[in-house]
Amino acid sequence: MLRAIFGGTFDPIHQGHLTAAADLIKELGDVTVHLMPNAVPPHRPQPQANGQHRLAMIACAIEQYPQMRAESFELNQQGPSYTAKTLLAMRELYPDDTLAFVMGMDSLLSFDQWFEWQSILATAHLIVLPRPGYSLAEANSTINQLLQQRRVTHTTELNRYAHGRIYIANTTLTDVSSTAVRDALASGSDTEISAAVMAYIKRHQLYSSPL
Numbered sequence: 359m360l361r362a363i364f365g366g367t368f369d370p371i372h373q374g375h376l377t378a379a380a381d382l383i384k385e386l387g388d389v390t391v392h393l394m395p396n397a398v399p400p401h402r403p404q405p406q407a408n409g410q411h412r413l414a415m416i417a418c419a420i421e422q423y424p425q426m427r428a429e430s431f432e433l434n435q436q437g438p439s440y441t442a443k444t445l446l447a448m449r450e451l452y453p454d455d456t457l458a459f460v461m462g463m464d465s466l467l468s469f470d471q472w473f474e475w476q477s478i479l480a481t482a483h484l485i486v487l488p489r490p491g492y493s494l495a496e497a498n499s500t501i502n503q504l505l506q507q508r509r510v511t512h513t514t515e516l517n518r519y520a521h522g523r524i525y526i527a528n529t530t531l532t533d534v535s536s537t538a539v540r541d542a543l544a545s546g547s548d549t550e551i552s553a554a555v556m557a558y559i560k561r562h563q564l565y566s567s568p569l
């Protein structure tokens with residue numbers, strides 16, 4: 359079976375994450391998608407909501423999706439959440455399954471800056487979600503070369519190889535970011551999150567305006 363590890367900050371999970379994960383399940387079939395919030399993201403400002411809240415919001419959002427899981431692995435580790443290290447540990451946990459790491463197109467464009475990115479490809483496939491505003495046309499020479507060597511265009515090839523292939527998914531384009539969601543919540547506007555996540559945010563008074 360394929361295990362798709364969808365890592366991110368999820369501060370909070372929004373419809374871009376959720377729609378993409380649901381579409382991915384339709385596209386891949388026999389897959390479990392682990393939505394995994396990081397504890398200490400190495401390359402960006404620290405999250406506004408704590409890890410337990412971010413995990414709980416994922417759990418609220420995915421209630422109706424039996425092939426999705428809220429993954430607590432990185433929240434239970436010490437120090438920065440390096441994907442390369444996480445995937446090596448997942449390999450031990452799931453020795454019989456094929457692993458894929460899921461990322462948006464914006465993340466692929468900077469993938470060659472990630473800590474030990476070669477190790478990521480030696481452990482897992484990459485599945486890339488199209489995202490409005492980001493295109494392969496912007497890829498640098500390292501990413502282009504990686505794609506030339508490793509890109510596959512059929513999902514069946516993810517099961518034929520153990521790791522190291524890159525698949526660009528056909529998931530719906532959804533123009534939303536957690537930053538836009540946090541800004542909207544702080545100003546009291548409607549935003550693209552599920553009703554269950556909105557209820558959680560209200561109950562715990564997250565992301566409210568400091569004013």
Ligand code: ATP
Binds near residue numbers: 369378461462464489
């Ligand atoms: P922020 O605005 O706080 O930077 P974000 O919306 O990019 O957050 P993250 O939790 O940081 O969300 O993203 C986790 C992963 O999901 C990343 O690989 C990111 O590229 C991808 N992703 C986020 N939003 C979308 C979207 N709308 N479409 C496709 N991929 C997305």
